[in-house]
Amino acid sequence: MDIERLKPHFPWVTLLALGALVGTANPNFLDPAGLILLMADIVPLFIMALGMTFAIYIGGIDLSVQQLANMVTVIATVYLAHFGVGVALVALLAGGLTGMISGYVTSRLYVPSFVSTLAMGFVALSIAKWLSGQRALHMDATLRDINFAWMFGNTAGVPHELAIAVALLVLAWFLQTRTTFGRSLKAVGAGELAAVASGVNVDRIKIIAFGISGVFAAMAGLIFSVKLSGGDAHLANGFLLLAIVAVLVGGTPLTGGVGGVLNTAIGTLIVMVIRAAMVYLEIDATQQQMIFGLVLIVAIALTIDRSKLRGVVK
Amino acid sequence: MYELRQVDKHFPGVHALKSVDFTVKRGEIVGLVGENGAGKSTLMKLIYGAYQPDGGTISIDGRTVRIQNPRRAMERGIGMVFQEQSLITNLTVMENIFLGYESQFVTYGVIGWRAMADAARRQLAKVDLDIDPAVVTSRLSFAQRQLVELSKVLALEERVDGDLVILLDEPTSVLAREEVDLLFRIVRDLTERASFIFVSHRMEEVLELSDRIYVMKDGEVVDVVAHDDAEIDAIQHMMVGRDVDREYYREQKQKPYDGDRVLASFENVSLAGRYRDISFELHPGEVLCLVGTEGAGREAILRTLYGLDSPTSGSVTIRGERVNRFSARGGVRRGVGYVPRERKVEGIVNGMSVYENITLSQLRNYAYGGVLRIRGEKALARSWIERLGIKTPSENTDCGSLSGGNQQKVVLAKWRSGGSDIMLLDHPTRGLDIGAKEDVYDMIREMSDADVGILLVADTLEEAIGLSHTIIVLKDGQFQKRFDGAPGAKPSLYDLVHHMI
Numbered sequence: 030m031d032i033e034r035l036k037p038h039f040p041w042v043t044l045l046a047l048g049a050l051v052g053t054a055n056p057n058f059l060d061p062a063g064l065i066l067l068m069a070d071i072v073p074l075f076i077m078a079l080g081m082t083f084a085i086y087i088g089g090i091d092l093s094v095q096q097l098a099n100m101v102t103v104i105a106t107v108y109l110a111h112f113g114v115g116v117a118l119v120a121l122l123a124g125g126l127t128g129m130i131s132g133y134v135t136s137r138l139y140v141p142s143f144v145s146t147l148a149m150g151f152v153a154l155s156i157a158k159w160l161s162g163q164r165a166l167h168m169d170a171t172l173r174d175i176n177f178a179w180m181f182g183n184t185a186g187v188p189h190e191l192a193i194a195v196a197l198l199v200l201a202w203f204l205q206t207r208t209t210f211g212r213s214l215k216a217v218g219a220g221e222l223a224a225v226a227s228g229v230n231v232d233r234i235k236i237i238a239f240g241i242s243g244v245f246a247a248m249a250g251l252i253f254s255v256k257l258s259g260g261d262a263h264l265a266n267g268f269l270l271l272a273i274v275a276v277l278v279g280g281t282p283l284t285g286g287v288g289g290v291l292n293t294a295i296g297t298l299i300v301m302v303i304r305a306a307m308v309y310l311e312i313d314a315t316q317q318q319m320i321f322g323l324v325l326i327v328a329i330a331l332t333i334d335r336s337k338l339r340g341v342v343k
Numbered sequence: 344m345y346e347l348r349q350v351d352k353h354f355p356g357v358h359a360l361k362s363v364d365f366t367v368k369r370g371e372i373v374g375l376v377g378e379n380g381a382g383k384s385t386l387m388k389l390i391y392g393a394y395q396p397d398g399g400t401i402s403i404d405g406r407t408v409r410i411q412n413p414r415r416a417m418e419r420g421i422g423m424v425f426q427e428q429s430l431i432t433n434l435t436v437m438e439n440i441f442l443g444y445e446s447q448f449v450t451y452g453v454i455g456w457r458a459m460a461d462a463a464r465r466q467l468a469k470v471d472l473d474i475d476p477a478v479v480t481s482r483l484s485f486a487q488r489q490l491v492e493l494s495k496v497l498a499l500e501e502r503v504d505g506d507l508v509i510l511l512d513e514p515t516s517v518l519a520r521e522e523v524d525l526l527f528r529i530v531r532d533l534t535e536r537a538s539f540i541f542v543s544h545r546m547e548e549v550l551e552l553s554d555r556i557y558v559m560k561d562g563e564v565v566d567v568v569a570h571d572d573a574e575i576d577a578i579q580h581m582m583v584g585r586d587v588d589r590e591y592y593r594e595q596k597q598k599p600y601d602g603d604r605v606l607a608s609f610e611n612v613s614l615a616g617r618y619r620d621i622s623f624e625l626h627p628g629e630v631l632c633l634v635g636t637e638g639a640g641r642e643a644i645l646r647t648l649y650g651l652d653s654p655t656s657g658s659v660t661i662r663g664e665r666v667n668r669f670s671a672r673g674g675v676r677r678g679v680g681y682v683p684r685e686r687k688v689e690g691i692v693n694g695m696s697v698y699e700n701i702t703l704s705q706l707r708n709y710a711y712g713g714v715l716r717i718r719g720e721k722a723l724a725r726s727w728i729e730r731l732g733i734k735t736p737s738e739n740t741d742c743g744s745l746s747g748g749n750q751q752k753v754v755l756a757k758w759r760s761g762g763s764d765i766m767l768l769d770h771p772t773r774g775l776d777i778g779a780k781e782d783v784y785d786m787i788r789e790m791s792d793a794d795v796g797i798l799l800v801a802d803t804l805e806e807a808i809g810l811s812h813t814i815i816v817l818k819d820g821q822f823q824k825r826f827d828g829a830p831g832a833k834p835s836l837y838d839l840v841h842h843m844i
Contacts, residue, residue, distance in 0.1 A: 207714055207715055207717070208710070208713045208714055209706040209707065209710045209713050210713060212699060212702075212703070212706055212715060213706065215692075215694075215695060216692050216695060216699075216703055219692045219694035219695055220688070220691070220692035220693055220694065220695070222688050222689045223689050223690060223691060223692045224692065225651075225671055225689075226649075226651070226671060226681055226683055226690070227671075227675070227692075227703045227704040227757070228671045228672040228674065228675030228676075228704050229672075229703065229704075230672055286694050287694060
């Protein structure tokens with residue numbers, strides 16, 4: 030059997046195998062109520078990874094998501110009193126705008142996305158530091174509950190944040206598979222030159238893709254901020270690596286064109302299982318990123334499409 | 344001294360070299376000519392070690408050798424002067440000359456620049472080039488770089504025992520006449536040191552320089568001509584070879600076009616560095632073929648009409664409207680379809696299904712408010728699969744897994760289903776087998792019947808003559824001559840070649 034044909038099945042097989050492994054070692058892990066809590070816990074990361082999927086699907090990457098989320102936690106905390114629930118809109122706009130600037134810089138100014146998004150990430154970080162005065166800010170508990178309590182309720186045993194995640198997944202999946210934008214996205218990821226030669230407005234598609242990544246990162250930041258009831262320029266640190274890992278182990282390669290948002294859902298669950306396993310194995314928190322760094326390298330090496338690289342990697 | 348005997352080379356689906364015999368004697372200059380695709384570059388790659396033969400032997404001074412890679416070829420005294428120059432432009436001349444062979448100047452890990460400069464000067468003297476070896480290569484003229492490249496290869500002399508064989512691949516294509524004369528004089532002087540294999544499209548130069556000329560066609564050496572017996576006409580006849588079968592190109596289906604209406608026109612259009620002052624009109628039902636050698640500007644004209652390149656001057660008119668902003672999207676909107684030469688890179692999206700490829704240029708027709716009507720797309724794809732006889736398991740199959748001919752049909756279906764009536768075909772039969780080629784010819788005739796105007800860059804001259812109503816010959820980006828080609832009154836190959844070279 031040819032390995033290329035098996036490749037699309039790697040992610041879910043990995044997920045089941047890891048789940049079974051951790052479940053055998055620690056039967057408590059498979060307790061449904063516990064699993065749901067674990068999943069609810071990982072929702073901000075998932076949303077960020079979902080947005081990142083669009084950037085990676087076209088063969089780019091968005092390194093600004095973590096700093097964007099940081100910025101949004103500060104924006105949400107500072108302006109909650111002023112805008113009420115409308116602060117969500119402000120946050121999403123800020124995220125979308127930052128992403129679209131990255132997209133513009135990438136597509137029109139020919140700056141590779143890893144540089145443009147890294148740069149925009151620092152811009153966002155700086156804004157966060159400036160707005161917060163480099164302090165950890167706290168939300169007013171009453172205001173938070175009035176405006177955002179709906180995010181964290183529980184209906185029929187399902188945490189609302191999980192419902193939000195599922196709704197966003199459905200939305201992203203619809204965008205990816207059922208719209209002209211999603212189809213163009215796939216064409217840009219799988220064969221950009223052919224997309225250009227077919228008259229697809231590739232620049233616009235790229236700008237929108239990075240814009241979506243920004244909006245989702247902002248959404249992640251907002252939920253995180255409300256959940257922790259505060260904002261700080263470093264609140265979401267540690268998310269970036271995990272978001273990239275989630276997309277890549279899910280089976281969307283850095284070269285783009287295959288995989289997609291459902292893969293990212295599986296990838297995020299894999300990250301969740303690995304995290305749970307590390308807790309069970311009592312691996313120190315300081316060592317976890319080491320493990321994920323290695324997982325990332327393995328995932329990239331396994332998924333990348335070498336035929337697209339033309340022999341040169343820098 | 345250097346000899347290939349009965350050498351064969353296969354690629355998937357292509358027998359690129361068929362039992363080729365080839366010898367180079369000491370101090371000889373051997374010419375190598377043939378059409379595109381005749382096997383010249385395969386033969387050269389085999390000689391300098393980039394390819395391995397599937398059959399036959401390579402021998403040097405009577406001993407059979409195996410040459411695994413270009414580095415080993417150099418160790419055997421075989422060097423290549425590349426057409427696309429292989430010098431690294433941000434290194435100095437001497438660094439380029441000794442790239443990969445610096446160790447001779449190294450003491451305790453440090454390069455002795457003075458020793459290298461002296462050695463480089465000795466190499467440059469061989470080609471009469473008086474420049475500072477420490478100058479950065481990008482500051483040299485093209486001709487100077489060519490000579491540096493030659494001196495780099497000549498540096499092999501000191502490293503290998505035995506004789507040198509130097510391949511010159513289209514060395515004159517960018518040189519001015521005086522520079523060509525200089526190069527030829529140097530090459531002749533160097534025959535005391537090395538033998539040369541000279542590959543060029545410019546027939547008169549091959550005749551002028553070579554002691555013997557190998558003529559290749561369809562992967563075979565069809566003749567070897569000595570310098571004194573060589574005649575351009577006879578050689579060209581051998582290069583293009585076989586008689587043209589009129590049925591093959593569907594000439595009986597060629598009907599006169601409608602000369603009153605104009606679909607698209609060029610008026611004194613120029614694109615800097617590509618073509619100059621080109622004018623033509625394309626009519627419904629017409630197949631207009633652009634003929635010329637590689638780099639004559641044919642592809643650039645197609646890409647301009649489609650919108651991928653913006654011309655520097657002149658006016659392009661499509662359906663009576665002057666084009667002001669050039670973009671591929673604009674081209675699609677104006678009803679222009681583009682079948683690119685690089686089918687797998689620009690023609691289809693490898694990794695998307697047949698139906699996704701067919702609707703890619705016309706997504707708006709299959710969507711309400713940005714939401715796709717996938718059922719409609721698939722129905723369209725099924726009807727075109729049937730109409731063009733595309734061999735695919737279903738409309739959901741990955742287009743990249745189809746054969747070349749079927750991929751080409753998908754590309755044609757994409758444009759025709761979108762209603763394009765100006766079709767730009769760039770080498771539409773490249774890499775297709777005979778049956779698939781005939782399918783493409785049939786489709787070209789059908790499109791003409793449906794009043795589509797076709798601008799064609801053909802894969803071979805026979806194809807150009809067989810398919811077209813009108814032929815425009817280009818050379819170095821400039822218009823040379825226009826031929827009318829009604830069935831039975833077509834121009835001959837020699838008419839065209841005469842104006843091309």
